Amino acid sequence: MYKIETFSHNLLDWFHNNKRSMPWRETNDPYKIWLSEVMLQQTQVVTVKGYYNRFIERFPTMTSLVAADEDEVLKYWEGLGYYSRVRNFQAGVREVQEQYGGVVPKDGDAFLSLKGVGPYTRGAVMSIAYNLKYPAVDGNVYRVFSRLDDDATDIAKSTARKHFEAKVMAVMPDAAGDFNEALMELGATVCTPKNPICMLCPVQDHCEAFAEGTVLQRPVKVKKLKRKSYRYKVLLIVNDQGELLIVQRPTSGLLGGMWQFPVVDEEASLADIEELLHMNLYQEAELFHTVTHKFTHLDWLLDVYLYRTTDSATGDYHFIAREEKENYTFPVSMTKIYEHYLKTGS
Structure with missing residues (x-):
């Protein structure tokens, strides 16, 4: 087990000195942070940056998005794929306008009830925008914690999310937003799937998979049926x-x-x-x-x-x-x- 007392300190210190520059990291606006998380689902950061800037330029506020025709919104999303994401996002923003006076609710359960919002999006937006302690478990976080604990849990199982959310919450410091972003950043840039840069990892001393030589066997994910x-x-x-x-x-x-x-x-x-x-x-x-x-x-x-x-x-x-x-x-x-x-x- 990694050393809880120093783990978050090592990770956050690394993040503050090495985090990539991204437009959604320059704002505390929950609408814009929410948009970035929706765009980043199943889409690479390098692709999202341009789309995010164009979208925000055209729809800078929730009011402007709610007032827009769906066809126009889809046009600004064209090429990103998975179009239900932006439909749900516009519907969720409309619910915020109608039910919460245009202010994204700070209550995690209320935010989770909005159209298209799942546990990951709730965790990311609540922690990054409002610094509330919610876990944001994505593929990067599954991988990081599977390796830290040399954990052979099958991440394809429906029970895996709760299992790994509990791990995140056990070590989450008061700086919840930075911590969640740091975990995702570590998974995206250092603790990568095929060629992890273990020698540059800020939490290598905490990593049981590194010590056991099982880094490339983690996380465990049972293959799905043929496409x-x-x-x-x-x-x-x-x-x-x-x-x-x-x-x-x-x-x-x-x-x-x-x-x-x-x-x-x-x-x-x-x-x-x-x-x-x-x-x-x-x-x-x-x-x-x-x-x-x-x-x-x-x-x-x-x-x-x-x-x-x-x-x-x-x-x-x-x-x-x-x-x-x-x-x-x-x-x-x-x-x-x-x-x-x-x-x-x-």
Whole structure:
């Protein structure tokens, strides 16, 4: 077991001298800190910085975000992925405006009840913005404490969070926010998954895995089942004006509410597609392009087919000119298809 009396001191001293410069570390505004934590979920810091600055420039306050149309908010998130994060964030901010007079509540349970807020986000925002003692256990913290105690607990189990939250709370000093940030910083820059820099670790003397030579075996995470792959046809349909046919995805579910080129089952025939779209199509080539897009839990294999038509769009489908594309929020996979289309000069 690491030495509780010196552990936090060593860690905080290292953090204050080595922490990376980040825009969300220059504010105590809980709204901005909350935003940064939402953006940082499953996204690298280097990517988030630019998005964070642009988002804050456009939506500097909770009031400005609540007043914005969802389509515009999604546009400022475009490229970050996992779009339910920003939908939930806007909904949570709206709840703060309506229920708490526009002030992020300092009560941890009240904050946890907001849309999209989980235990990690609560811990991060409550501790960093208000210096309240809440644990913020993410992948970095799992890894750090698994190594400190040479702990073989399977972090994929549902009980792991409570187990590691208790470890964090047992050594948390009064400087709760700095402590949580220091743990995450240590995991991100020194106690890394594959090539940890143990010789530069400020808490190496406390680390049982280092002493036992088991650093690379921690944390333990039982592998999940094999990822699933789904193959679809993407229909790039161009009319006489050079406009492209698009349709909006359902508001719930994967990539909810975003726009895309029509997507059909890989087995759909030309007759099936014409019946679905109520238009006559003329196929340009056997296969125009292919794109693979990886989500957290599954893969999309997209075969793109290029068609021409002289018919008008019906139902939920409509044509847009190339210059109108920026007015719509497209998933990364569809943007890749669009960019390939532009390069071919079709």
